[in-house]
Amino acid sequence: MWKTVRIRQREYEFVRELAKKQKKSMCEVVSEAVSEYVRGMAAGVLRAALSVLIAELDEIIRNPTLSAERKIEKIEALLYGWVVGNKLPIWEVRRENGFVMMEVSENVGEVVDNTQREVSDNYREQDRRRN
DSSP states (O other): OOOOOOOOHHHHHHHHHHHHHHTOOHHHHHHHHHHHHHHHHHHHHHHHHHHHHHHHHHHHHTOTTSOHHHHHHHHHHHHHHHHHHTTOOGGGOEEETTEEEOOOOTTTTHHHHHHHHHHHHHHHHHHHHHO
């Protein structure tokens, strides 16, 4: 779908010069810039969501009044709530040769790939510590 967008003259000139230097169309340059911006936002949202989840897990784990069994129950309930609430496809995740893997659609892109690598690295590190 094509849409007309109004921008100020200064920004127009900047995009035009950048497109000329990169030997691309102005649309390509703007599209790439928007994609990078969205990826950055998605990474920020992902970090924020993980921070909230980890804080909630930490609160349960460090609660001295809960028994180990009750902590496990609360953690399971918390994770189930996150899975259902965020429609996370956990059934598509598998372990293979020490890696945690999941197929993702192309539009998810680099953010998920980097997260998968970080998760895999974390699991490998945990396995090393256990052994």
